Each structure stands twice: as structure tokens, then as C-alpha cells.
Amino acid sequence: MNDRHRDSPPFPPDLPDHATASAWVHWQASRSAWQDLLQRWLNARTDGSWYARQCQYLALPTEIGRPMDLLFRTIGQAPRKLGKQDLALNDAERENANALQAGFNASRWSVDQAARVGMILAASSRLPNSTVFAALLDELANHGDIQEQIALYQGFALYPRDPALLRRAGEAIRSGIRPVFAAFALRSPWPQAMLTQSMWNQMIVKTFFLDLPLWPVQGLAERANENLGEILCDLIAERTAAGRSLNPEIWRLLALCPGERGHTRLRQRHAGSPAGSHEMHALQLAARESPHADIRSLAPAGPSGIAFSDEWAQLTQWQE
Amino acid sequence: MxxxxxxxxxxxxxxxxxxxxxxxxxxxxxxxxxxxxxxxLQGEHQAFRRLTPGAGGMLIDPHAHMIARTTDDYEAMAASGVVAVIEPAFWLGQARTNVGSFVDYFSTITGFERFRAAQFGIRHYCAIGLNPKEANNRELADAVLDVLPRYLGKEGVVALGEIGYDEQTELEDRAFRAQIELAKEFDLPIMIHTPHRDKKRGTRRTMDTLEACGFDPARCVIDHNNEETVEEVLDRGYWCAFTIYPSTKMGNDRLAAIVERYGPERIIVDSACDWGVSDPLAVSKSARIMAQHGLDEATIRQVVYHNALKVYGLNGEMRETDWLDPAPVDQRTLYGGNSVLRGQAPRVEQDNPDRIV
Known part of the structure; x- marks a missing residue:
């Protein structure tokens, strides 16, 4: 509880009950726009009529039999009915998605994953609030196979930004199944908007343990904090003592986080790295992005003209 | 000399x-x-090596309880040529006391275990069902039968199983018949566990029940067969699987003799490796011993690979392309770009022991 108040503004935002209720109503309005978007994507790539029919059934207020069983069945069948090919969105579709929801990035989604997220959205249309929606996600995740869990966590990009979903988010961060963790943590605007500081820090540190790249995580600069810098300094020391290597993106985080210990460490490393080395490139790239003037001064002058994430993607060999 | x-x-x-x-x-x-x-040993090696060119010596172990096995076993299985395993739901040695234990078990064999296998480049499929031992707990059995439909339609579920009889009680019969109906509803093949005690009559009764319920023998594997049951099982049109046990019941040599006698049609070999004394390399060893017996390559391949692929591929959830040319999304999420065809060595990152944290 305490650590999250060290953030400014607090994460997640503390909302009164009536505000949460109106947020759900507001989300329901966006939900139909996202559902239309997903339906259009699927129509362009596969026979979308089966999917459309399932979504209609799922949205009915009272179905025959047990409603959850219908959801389990349709979600289970999605890859068989629609295929697993990549969505492979074109530029216009990507821009369209980002316009509807900033940070929404389905560039690595497949057809069945889009359908599964769409089905969850369809089933949520008859739900009264975020708490019930969170319970639906719990039920799906607890009975989900590995690919269903991956789709469920990718969908967070479009889920309500409501603290009721934090418990489920915590399960993704705790998961030892690398692709499940990645589905939640990478290319999604939800974690940066909603996670408490301690959850955020756990998620970031775990990307190093899972050998995942860091640059697809959204909000690294915005959520940088001193505590994270401390944890990462310890991680560097631990790996150095063990003679093991680390993803160089860790320097980027130390440059972003406040904290003298991390900055000293970074300056020492900068002084000891040979010019032109892979590590020097990483250190300079990290310094260029730092909000701290003394660290920024380590970088050679002049704009690069390339987005940071592109440069880090080129620099790091870590594969998802 | x-x-x-x-x-x-x-x-x-x-x-x-x-x-x-x-x-x-x-x-x-x-x-x-x-x-x-x-x-x-050297002779065996040479005989086995003659098998490997061509299709790459691929094996399928269509009955393996991998949740009970170590990563060393996965490594050894991958090295021996196993490209896919099927993990049928069974009991755990310890009786479960509530349906939640079953839910977590089913989720494990469709979830975490699939991920674990993928790290060794092995494709993991499963069969979902209520085993006959625990069918004898009536209340629990009813609750499990209620949750089964949530799992039967999932990706990678290739059969309903392993089901059948253990002590051949009325309650076992009840759960068995209910699940035959579910298999029909979900268009799934069935994997049968035949009883170890009173096997011959139990196996016959199993087939009688399947036929009384109108289930097609061509969509059903009868497992744990021996010399006494093989003939009737094959005659009645079922797939006939043999579990190789290290010390008792069924050994590699006996399997080779059976294949010599009956031919490779509808005969399948598996390890059924679990938490008991069992051998996760039973399939590759069987291949080697069949080669020593002078069986030809096509025959052996049919028994250690093609037959399992054919019957457990019936509902479309297990295809050769899964390991030869996987969908991009599967490669991205589970297999790190590895496929058998490309000859890439699928292996856990050697330099990062933290991958499972």
C-alpha cells in the first residue's frame, strides 16, 4: 500500500465507487468499437461468420444451459474453426487500432488470438461491472490451456482499467510460463497504467530472469522509480559475482531511474567500456534517453532520428 | 574372431x-x-542407426505421464527421437478428494506441462477423462464429469482417456458409459485403460460396452495389451497398444515377437512412463529391438510413429506439420522458432537456469 504512494500520480488511481461504475459504462462504449475492429480484421482474413455467430450467442443475456460452458467451448474451438495464421496487420489497420486505444499493438497476434479476445469482450457485454468481469477472467484463466491463457493476457490491452483486475494481472506476472508472462507484459498499455509500483518492479525484474527483451514493455520512462534502480543494482552485482551476462537494456533502466547508486554504477561502467564496443553502444543509447542531466552528458551529442525502441531492438539479441 | x-x-x-x-x-x-x-550393444546400435535416415528417426510416445518425469527424461526422450508425447489423464497414485484437484490437474496437462515439453522441442498433447479408479467415488465422479466438457474441446486434446475398467464395478461402468457419450459429442477418439487384474475378461467387457454404446472401434485405442488380448482386440477392429514395462507385464522382446506374428497394422507401442518404475525411452528401445529381430524399417516406423499419428490425429489436433512446420504463432510463443525440419537443436537455454522461476 505504502510504496505505491511514492509514485506520482498513484497507481492505480484511487477511484470512488461511483467513478468505477461510470468507468465501466464508458468502457462498454469503447468495447463495441473494439469488437467491430476485431470482426473486420477477422472478416478480411478468414470466414468471420462462425465467429460473428458465436459472439452473438455469447452476448445473449440468458442462454440455454450453462453460459460459461458455451464460452469455454467457443474459445477452445477458435483455432480449429478459424486457423492460427498471423493477423499480419497492414499499416492502416495498425494505426486504426492505436487510434482507438493508445498503445494497443496487435502486430504479433494471430487470427485465433484475436478471436479469443473478441469472444471475451462479447461475453462481457452482459456483465454488470468490472468485479464480475474479473471473476470471468479468473474462471477462464483457471480452466485455460496455455494458448488460451496467452490470448487472455494479450487482451488486457483492451480490458477496463480497473483495480478489480489487478489480482488476475498479478497471476500473469507470477507465471513461470514465459509466453504467458510475455503476453501480459509486452506491447500492452495496461501494465504501465495500472500496476502498483511493487508489481511493476517485479514485472520488470522478471523480464531479465526470463530472458525477454525489455524494449516492448510500454512506459519504462514513465514508471521508472528509485526502488527499481536499487533492485537492478543488486541484480547486476549478483550476476557479476556469478560471472553471468545480463541483457544490456538494464543500463537503460538505470539511466531512467533516479538514484545515485545506479548512476554511479552506470558512470563506472561507461568509464571502463572500450569505445565502439557493443556495451558502449548500449550505455550511450541509455544515457541519451536519461532525464538526468549528468547521465545524459555521457552520450555523444546529436539526435539519432530513430525511435529508441528500434535501436534497442537492433542492439539486443534477446528473442521473445 | x-x-x-x-x-x-x-x-x-x-x-x-x-x-x-x-x-x-x-x-x-x-x-x-x-x-x-x-x-x-554395438550390433543394436547399428541396427537402430539403419532406421534413422529418411524420416529423421522420429518417434511418438502416445502414452506418457510427463508431469511425473524430470527434465533429464525430456532431454533423453528428445535425443532418442521423440517429437511428440500424449499425456492421458489418470490417477496420481494418491486419490483426489475434490473436483478442484482434477481441475488443476487438467489445467496442468493442457498448460504448464505443454510449456515444459516445448522447452525440449517436444510437442505435448493430452487425453482428458475420468480414470476408472476414481470413478468409484460417486460424488467426486459426478463433479468431474460436469467439468470435463470445459476441457474436451481444447487445443491439443487428442482423445478422451484413459478410461475403461479397473475393478469392473458398477460405478466404473457408469462413468465409462457417460464418457463414451461425451467422446461422441466432442468427436474425440477414445484411449482405453484395460484392467491389470482380470485383464482378459475385462478387455472383452470393455469392447462389449463400447460396441453397445455404438462407438466405432476404428476411433479407439485399447492400451496395455498382452499376448492374451491382442488377437481379439485386432479382430474386433480396434487399435492395439502395448505398454512396455521394464520388469513385468510386457517387454520389448515380447513386443517384437507380437509384431512379427501379427504385422504392424493398428499396433502401437508406448512407455506409459509415470511415477512408478517405468522407462521413458521404451519406444526407442522397442524400435531398436524390433530392428534386431530383423523387422523392416517400414514396419517399425508404423508401430513407433505412424499408427499413433493416424488414430490420435483423427480429430485434427495432432498433425505432423506441428513439429515439421509449426504455425508462426506456435513457434513464437512456445518453440522459439525451432522445428524438426530446420534441424535446429531445440533445447532449454543452457546459459540461463532461471527460465523457470
Whole structure:
């Protein structure tokens, strides 16, 4: 509880009950726009009529039999009915998605994953609030196979930004199944908007343990904090003592986080790295992005003209 | 006499030698015996190697309880040529007391275990069902039958199983019949566990029940067969699986003799490796021993690969392309871009022991 108040503004935002209720109503309005978007994507790539029919059934207020069983069945069948090919969105579709929801990035989604997220959205249309929606996600995740869990966590990009979903988010961060963790943590605007500081820090540190790249995580600069810098300094020391290597993106985080210990460490490393080395490139790239003037001064002058994430993607060999 | 035998004769003649590992005295007879064993092993190796070109020596273990096995087993299985395993739901040695234990078990074999196998480049499929032992707990059985539909339609579920009889009680019969209906509803093949006690009559009763319920034998594998059951199972049109147990019940040599006698049609070999004494390499060893028996390559391949692929591929959830040319999304999420065709070594990152945290 305490650590999250060290953030400014607090994460997640503390909302009164009536505000949460109106947020759900507001989300329901966006939900139909996202559902239309997903339906259009699927129509362009596969026979979308089966999917459309399932979504209609799922949205009915009272179905025959047990409603959850219908959801389990349709979600289970999605890859068989629609295929697993990549969505492979074109530029216009990507821009369209980002316009509807900033940070929404389905560039690595497949057809069945889009359908599964769409089905969850369809089933949520008859739900009264975020708490019930969170319970639906719990039920799906607890009975989900590995690919269903991956789709469920990718969908967070479009889920309500409501603290009721934090418990489920915590399960993704705790998961030892690398692709499940990645589905939640990478290319999604939800974690940066909603996670408490301690959850955020756990998620970031775990990307190093899972050998995942860091640059697809959204909000690294915005959520940088001193505590994270401390944890990462310890991680560097631990790996150095063990003679093991680390993803160089860790320097980027130390440059972003406040904290003298991390900055000293970074300056020492900068002084000891040979010019032109892979590590020097990483250190300079990290310094260029730092909000701290003394660290920024380590970088050679002049704009690069390339987005940071592109440069880090080129620099790091870590594969998802 | 081989070159090595000549060399040994020259070196030792009738003298004894000290064992290099324990220092014990090795008599000339013991040395000759060791030599015989070594040559025998080498012969097996050569016979097995003749199998590998062409299709790459791919094997399927269509009955393996991998949640009970170590990562060493996965490594060894991958090295032996196993490209896919099927994990049928069964009991855990310890009886479960509530349906939640079943839910977590089903989720594990469709979730975490699939991920674990993927790290070794092995494709993991499963069969979902209520085993006959625990069918005897009526209340629990009803609750489990209620949740089964949530799992039967999932990706990678290739059969309903393993089901059938254990003690052949009324409650077992009830759960068995209910699940035959579910298999029809979900268009799934069935994997049958035949009872170890009263096997012959139990196996016959299993087939009688399946037929009374109108289930197609061509969509059903009867497992744990022996010399006494094979003929009737094949005659009635079922797939006939043999579980290789290290010490009892069914051994590799006996399997080879059965294949010699009945041919490879509808015969499948598996390890059923679990938490008991069992051998996760039983399929590759069986292939080797069949080769030693002089069975031809096509016959062996049919028994250790193609038959399993055919029957467990019936509902479309297990295809050869899964390991030869996987969908991009599967490669991205589970297999790190590895496919058998590309000859990439699928292996856990050697330099990062933290991958499972």
C-alpha cells in the first residue's frame, strides 16, 4: 500500500465507487468499437461468420444451459474453426487500432488470438461491472490451456482499467510460463497504467530472469522509480559475482531511474567500456534517453532520428 | 574372431585383470562376457542407426505421464527421437478428494506441462477423462464429469482417456458409459485403460460396452495389451497398444515377437512412463529391438510413429506439420522458432537456469 504512494500520480488511481461504475459504462462504449475492429480484421482474413455467430450467442443475456460452458467451448474451438495464421496487420489497420486505444499493438497476434479476445469482450457485454468481469477472467484463466491463457493476457490491452483486475494481472506476472508472462507484459498499455509500483518492479525484474527483451514493455520512462534502480543494482552485482551476462537494456533502466547508486554504477561502467564496443553502444543509447542531466552528458551529442525502441531492438539479441 | 577380440586375447590370454572402476578381479571368462555384451550393444546400435535416415528417426510416445518425469527424461526422450508425447489423464497414485484437484490437474496437462515439453522441442498433447479408479467415488465422479466438457474441446486434446475398467464395478461402468457419450459429442477418439487384474475378461467387457454404446472401434485405442488380448482386440477392429514395462507385464522382446506374428497394422507401442518404475525411452528401445529381430524399417516406423499419428490425429489436433512446420504463432510463443525440419537443436537455454522461476 505504502510504496505505491511514492509514485506520482498513484497507481492505480484511487477511484470512488461511483467513478468505477461510470468507468465501466464508458468502457462498454469503447468495447463495441473494439469488437467491430476485431470482426473486420477477422472478416478480411478468414470466414468471420462462425465467429460473428458465436459472439452473438455469447452476448445473449440468458442462454440455454450453462453460459460459461458455451464460452469455454467457443474459445477452445477458435483455432480449429478459424486457423492460427498471423493477423499480419497492414499499416492502416495498425494505426486504426492505436487510434482507438493508445498503445494497443496487435502486430504479433494471430487470427485465433484475436478471436479469443473478441469472444471475451462479447461475453462481457452482459456483465454488470468490472468485479464480475474479473471473476470471468479468473474462471477462464483457471480452466485455460496455455494458448488460451496467452490470448487472455494479450487482451488486457483492451480490458477496463480497473483495480478489480489487478489480482488476475498479478497471476500473469507470477507465471513461470514465459509466453504467458510475455503476453501480459509486452506491447500492452495496461501494465504501465495500472500496476502498483511493487508489481511493476517485479514485472520488470522478471523480464531479465526470463530472458525477454525489455524494449516492448510500454512506459519504462514513465514508471521508472528509485526502488527499481536499487533492485537492478543488486541484480547486476549478483550476476557479476556469478560471472553471468545480463541483457544490456538494464543500463537503460538505470539511466531512467533516479538514484545515485545506479548512476554511479552506470558512470563506472561507461568509464571502463572500450569505445565502439557493443556495451558502449548500449550505455550511450541509455544515457541519451536519461532525464538526468549528468547521465545524459555521457552520450555523444546529436539526435539519432530513430525511435529508441528500434535501436534497442537492433542492439539486443534477446528473442521473445 | 573380431579385431577387438584378438587384441584382448593377446593382452590378457588366460590372465586376469583388475577392473578399472572398482579394482575387483576380472577373470578371463568375465572379460569375454563383457566383450560379448559390448558387441551385442554395438550390433543394436547399428541396427537402430539403419532406421534413422529418411524420416529423421522420429518417434511418438502416445502414452506418457510427463508431469511425473524430470527434465533429464525430456532431454533423453528428445535425443532418442521423440517429437511428440500424449499425456492421458489418470490417477496420481494418491486419490483426489475434490473436483478442484482434477481441475488443476487438467489445467496442468493442457498448460504448464505443454510449456515444459516445448522447452525440449517436444510437442505435448493430452487425453482428458475420468480414470476408472476414481470413478468409484460417486460424488467426486459426478463433479468431474460436469467439468470435463470445459476441457474436451481444447487445443491439443487428442482423445478422451484413459478410461475403461479397473475393478469392473458398477460405478466404473457408469462413468465409462457417460464418457463414451461425451467422446461422441466432442468427436474425440477414445484411449482405453484395460484392467491389470482380470485383464482378459475385462478387455472383452470393455469392447462389449463400447460396441453397445455404438462407438466405432476404428476411433479407439485399447492400451496395455498382452499376448492374451491382442488377437481379439485386432479382430474386433480396434487399435492395439502395448505398454512396455521394464520388469513385468510386457517387454520389448515380447513386443517384437507380437509384431512379427501379427504385422504392424493398428499396433502401437508406448512407455506409459509415470511415477512408478517405468522407462521413458521404451519406444526407442522397442524400435531398436524390433530392428534386431530383423523387422523392416517400414514396419517399425508404423508401430513407433505412424499408427499413433493416424488414430490420435483423427480429430485434427495432432498433425505432423506441428513439429515439421509449426504455425508462426506456435513457434513464437512456445518453440522459439525451432522445428524438426530446420534441424535446429531445440533445447532449454543452457546459459540461463532461471527460465523457470
Amino acid at each position: 573380431s579385431d577387438i577380440q584378438h587384441a584382448i586375447e593377446e593382452m590378457f590370454s588366460e590372465r586376469s585383470a583388475a577392473c578399472p572402476c572398482c579394482g575387483a578381479t576380472l577373470s578371463p571368462e568375465m572379460l569375454r562376457d563383457l566383450l560379448r555384451q559390448a558387441e551385442h
